[in-house]
Amino acid sequence: MHVKLFIPGPVETMPQVLAKMASPMIGHRSKACAELQKRISEKLQQVFHTKNVIVLSTSSGSGLMESAIRCCTAKKAAVFSVGSFGERWHKMAVANGKEADIFRVPLGQATQAADVDAALSTGDYDLVTITHNETSTGVMNPIAEIAAVIKKYPDIVFCADTVSSMGGVYIPVDELGIDICITSSQKCLGLPPGLSIASVSEKVYQRARTVKNRGLYFDLVSLYEKARDKYQYPSTPSISHYFALDYQLEQILAEGLANRYARHLEMAEFTREWARRYFAVFPDERYLSQTLTTVTNTRGASIAELNTELGKRGLAISNGYGELKEKTFRIAHMADCRLDEVKEVTAAITDILGL
Secondary structure (H helix, E strand, O other), X not given: OOOEEOOOOOOOOOHHHHHHOOOOOOOOOOHHHHHHHHHHHHHHHHHHOOXXXXXXXXXXHHHHHHHHHHHHOOOOEEEEEOOHHHHHHHHHHHXXXXXXXXXXXXXXXXXXXXXXXXXXXXXXXXXXXXXXXXXXXXXXXXXXXXXXXXXXXXXXXXXEEOOOOEOOEOOOHHHHOOOEEEEEOOOOOOOOOOOEEEEEOHHHHHHHHHXXXXXXXXXXXXXXXXXXXXXXXXXOOOHHHHHHHHHHHHHHHHHOHHHHHHHHHXXXXXXXXXXXXXOEEOOOXXXXXXXXXXEEOOOOOOHHHHHHHXXXXXXEOEEOOHHHEOOEEEEEOOOOOOHHHHXXXXXXXXXXXXX
């Protein structure tokens, strides 16, 4: 039985998208492949609301996250964490021998612009990382407020993890001044995992050129130059993902970005109201994600057992992440998910638990 996924990635993938991945192969150095990457890049610039160069990487989103912090930290990174994926930025910095300080908040809370300002005003840092949408806690950081502060420090490279929000939430990259904005194929874009995507500014490129020991596969200088000059990838990319992404971006733009954002918000608002009625919403109400809802398990139900029962009905949600396991559960509502499907999974939970 096919199990419909309401987890924060990988998401449900439309059959038409999967079919595109089975397209006949082309050479990765062919004119056809360069034209394919060019089409993809131009459409992604619309989704990202940017004129910056689009870099594609055959990896998970973590690949370009690691690339950013390794290739662009010359002095020290300021890592702002609101959960597990903020912590990952810091682990990457340390693993790559980069100096980095991490600034944490209690789980369920958001990074505050004033705290970013206080850190950057010391002059200790030349790079900052922000997790826009933290899937472990369901927090969406106030990125516009944070971006306004970062603009006070023009030498700072601003890295944003929008892995679970880009394509489902309005993120005007150029307006916000995000230097490297990273997302991944298996979240709001609605593809299988395997492709990381980023918009990369000229400032990022110039910084990376000054940094030694950038590695090879994730060298941002090489990735940027190949994309900018030839619409190519330094090594062999997942061309199957390219076919699917080219098709899916057409569907996203045909729906209309404003309509897509509104659909995601509608699903989020329904799920939050359901959660408030039967449980509680975990994050601070001021900073709720629009692509998934993290629910506090106020009833002490076994989430593992709940998911087993949901599986019998062809549905799946996510348990809490890390230390929040069994204390919370998560319902994703992103990509091509529709409101009637969210109603289906919440009704099933209500029925299984006898609420």
